[in-house]
Amino acid sequence: MATAQASVSDVCLAARDASRVLATLDGATRNDALHAMAAALEDRAGEILEANHRDMEAAQAGGLGPALLDRLKVDEGRLLGIAADVRTVASLPDPVGETIEGKRLDNGLDVRRVRVPLGVVAVVYEARPNVTIDCSALCLKSGNAIVLRGSSTAAHSNAVLAQVAAAAVASTGVPEDAVSLVSGGDRDELRQLATQDGVVDLIIPRGGEGLKAALNEHATVPVMYAAAGNCHVYVDRTADLDDAVAITHNAKVHRPGVCNAAETLLVHSDVAADFLPRALAALRESGVEVRADGRARDCAGPLGDSLGDATDEDWATEYHALILAVKVVDSVNEAVTHVNRYGSGHSEAIVTGSMVSADAFTQGVDAACVYVNASTRFTDGGVFGMGAEIGNSTQKLHARGPIGVRELTSYKFVIQGCGQVRE
């Protein structure tokens, strides 16, 4: 593994050399490396926990809050979980080498589009040491070299974890530089990493909006942003109202802090007076604060007076909390327009009995995942059968929705001839 003393440029060039070897290795060899990585995490648990202990002490002394301390912490149970996840990644189908499509041209040339690794993937993340291993495993599975840049808060943990991973893969004949770490201390380092044109093939930020903004300003290499989610449930006039209550409740309450939770409920005016009193009672029972527009309050029955006022700011807000904005609309088209105006393109649901409304919503809504009669909470690479995911994209280029190992690949055309020249 290239060390933190090397320049960012040197680390990335070494990663590129490693990526070119990785591209020629078969899936069994890459899986051997993953199993070696999992075993090394268990065998070298002592070193890892000790390094994490040092980070934890410094973070406590520095006054880090309990939520962030919990993210930073690695104990034996968590470490075994991380190792188990690496073995799960190893068990996924090999995404590399698949012929995506092939055809024989009239001149006899066989043209095949073949899935290949991207090359060098950089992952920039905050103080969660498990990301070091999770992302290394996904990149190795997909034949990519990874350059990690973690937070200085987790510097000791990340240094040991990356070194353990690199040594393990090297023990199986995979280049050690398949996994490298840059130190994470220096802000200029991020800019250097983000401008390694022709060397780093993709940067994935896993962190807050500040990190994304910094990359959007400086990056000249491609970036894939893990997404915010301002998600909606729309209850159509033909909805089964039992389903609608259950889906609304699940989308809001099941795990309110995640990006596929619902933030706004849209209700067709024809069913608002039937639906809203039931839905709001169920939400209130789970402690949800509701902010409604005037028409929704009028249809809310006895609960109407207790609701907050929804403003334009509410429509645009991802609460990450037990708060739900509610609005009455007069058509599926009005719902689509609202979703496209305020949504973040993540996960959107319609509850309806009408095929016409379902088609209008799925075709009209511009989002990564569009649900008919199901909760938005299902958006997840694991749930979708893609194996583990490295994030969720709301971009439209390359990968949209869950980013699994296959989304960490590119393709090349391989053309087999027998002497053909162009006339």
Next chain:
Amino acid sequence: MATAQASVSDVCLAARDASRVLATLDGATRNDALHAMAAALEDRAGEILEANHRDMEAAQAGGLGPALLDRLKVDEGRLLGIAADVRTVASLPDPVGETIEGKRLDNGLDVRRVRVPLGVVAVVYEARPNVTIDCSALCLKSGNAIVLRGSSTAAHSNAVLAQVAAAAVASTGVPEDAVSLVSGGDRDELRQLATQDGVVDLIIPRGGEGLKAALNEHATVPVMYAAAGNCHVYVDRTADLDDAVAITHNAKVHRPGVCNAAETLLVHSDVAADFLPRALAALRESGVEVRADGRARDCAGPLGDSLGDATDEDWATEYHALILAVKVVDSVNEAVTHVNRYGSGHSEAIVTGSMVSADAFTQGVDAACVYVNASTRFTDGGVFGMGAEIGNSTQKLHARGPIGVRELTSYKFVIQGCGQVRE
């Protein structure tokens, strides 16, 4: 069509509104619009040729060279050709709405990955008015709204062509703002266009390196770069030397000014003395200037003394001319290393009788198109059966190789349930 008087931001927002309607239209409606566009080009030929005449007069007065004048010129024959190309695009299979993959989860959810338009595609180009129509047709076929920014040199031609196209599509019920033009006069306009985050989904530059550099510096929306090509032919020790001579000659001589022409010939040392005298004689007959390394000169026979010296700069140069650099290597791996060091990731060929060498080359070379026993000249969306192409990508994200109508699409997940919630 939004006019040039509107701000770039307003033009792009109107294009986004149009794109949302386009996303809901079926393929037949989009084809009707394409046929209307082709007919309008013929019906309104007078206006178009007159506008082009004004651009030509100004360009001649301004001292534009003959090659650029030829690119700027639209005559009746060319206009009929452009209209015919629009009809060809209409005849391609519809790339939108295809289910790329689908599965039923254990909980009964049907998860389908469905191909959808990108949304708003901006194309920035130089003084070739035909690009206005070619790109509009490809975007319309793939369900995208297009925002065009041409060169001020072609301002009159582009304004009329875009207006003809927008009016024609509007006559078939497709939103007029599906095709818009920003004026092309102002450098700051390019920066505005390249920073329409969340509105413009993709920018494609079709022009020189200066344009690409400007976009790489300023763009915060995704850019897909049409590529330079520093392409190689490698003649392995097991090559059929007749094929090798024909492929080398074709790759260099057939059309030396294009990006899939070969710039460097690599020859295995075991066959260099047999192969090079024959290949160099054929190249000389076609007027090719050869720049060789010392070992190649030693193997070149009687022509050796007449060859130029190849330097490191030659290995890195895309000549776009009848010049070929020649180097002797000792293995397929040395060839792969040279190609990955100096190549631009476009099109690379090996001539070989060995499956081991073919695999080492196709897996080891990091390029969009890798050929075994065929000329690099075949890299082309039309040749590959993809229909027309908007360019050729050497990027690895989203699209690599020819960019056809399918590469101008994204996908969304459409999930059909019957009331499922996440446990």
